[in-house]
Amino acid sequence: MTSATDPLSLPAHPRLIATDLDGTLLRDDKSVSDRTIAALAAAEDAGIEVFFVTGRPPSWMGIVRDHVHGHGLAICANGAAVVDLHAGGKLLEVHPLDREKALAVVRAVRDAAPGASFAVELTTGISYEPAYPPFRFDPVAAVAPAEKLLHEEEPGQGPPVIKLLAFHPELAPDGFLTLARTSAGHLASITRSSPTALLEISGLGVSKASTLALCCAERGISSDEVVAFGDMPNDVEMLTWAGTSFAMGNAHPDVIAAASGRTVANNEDGVAVVIEQILARRAGLI
Structure with missing residues (x-):
C-alpha cells in the first residue's frame, strides 16, 4: 500500500474526487476544516469534479451544502439517491429498495x-x-x-x-x-x-460504487480517473472501483485492505492532504 506522502501514488491527471463524509471529509465534531474547504475549492478550480458520496440521506446534507463550489452533486444513502445540492437537495435519481x-x-x-x-x-x-x-x-x-x-x-x-x-x-x-x-x-x-x-x-446491487460508476459514465470519466476516500465498510466497493483510493488513518481494517493507498486521519485533514499533493504534482512542484 502506498502513502499519501508518496508522489508516485498520486494520479497525474485525475478528473474526479469522490469522498465520503463522516469519518472522512468531516472531522469528528462534524465540521469541515478551513484547510479542507480550500482544498475542495482548489480542486474544482483546477477542473477536477468533487462528489460527496455518503450513507447520509438527502435531508442530512446541509452539513456540507455551504461548501459546495462547482456542480454540487452528491450521492446519498449509499448510492440509492443522487441529489443536486445547489437546488436545495433536489432528487435527480433514485435507486430504491423494493x-x-x-x-x-x-x-x-x-x-x-x-x-x-x-x-x-x-x-x-x-x-x-x-x-x-x-x-x-x-x-x-x-x-x-x-x-x-x-x-x-x-x-x-x-x-x-x-x-x-x-x-x-x-x-x-x-x-x-x-x-x-x-x-x-x-x-x-x-x-x-x-x-x-x-x-x-x-x-440488491446498489452501492456507492454502482451509482458513482453510472455518474462517471454519464460524464465520460473512467474509474482510472477517479480518486476516492473512505473509512468504513460502506466505502469498500467504491474504493475498490476507483483507480486510486485512500483509506483514512482512522479507517476500518476492511477499508485499509481495499484501498490502494492510505492518508492521515479525518481529524488531521487527510482528504485535504492528498488533494494538495495532487494539485502540486499537476503543477510540477513534486
Missing part, C-alpha cells in the same frame, strides 16, 4: 438476530420502530412496526424506500453485519458505517 424485499429482509434478520429493530428511510423522511434509537434529526418521524412503515395502500403509490436500517443493542457491529449478510444478503445489499451495530440495507 418494499416486499425490505419486508423479507426484516423477517430474515429478526429470525437470525432476535432483538433487532428497524428504521425505514423514504424519500420523504425517516420513520422507525418503537425499539429503534430515536432520530434527533427528525423529531416528527412516525413510530410503528416495520410492517406498517413499509405498507402501501396501493402498490407502487408510496414514496420510494431508499434504505432500511437495522439496529441491534447487543451484537458486535461486524458480527451483526456478517449474520445479516448470511441470512438476507441474497435479498439486498447490506453494509455498515456506524461504530455501533447499525446496518444499512439497500436494493
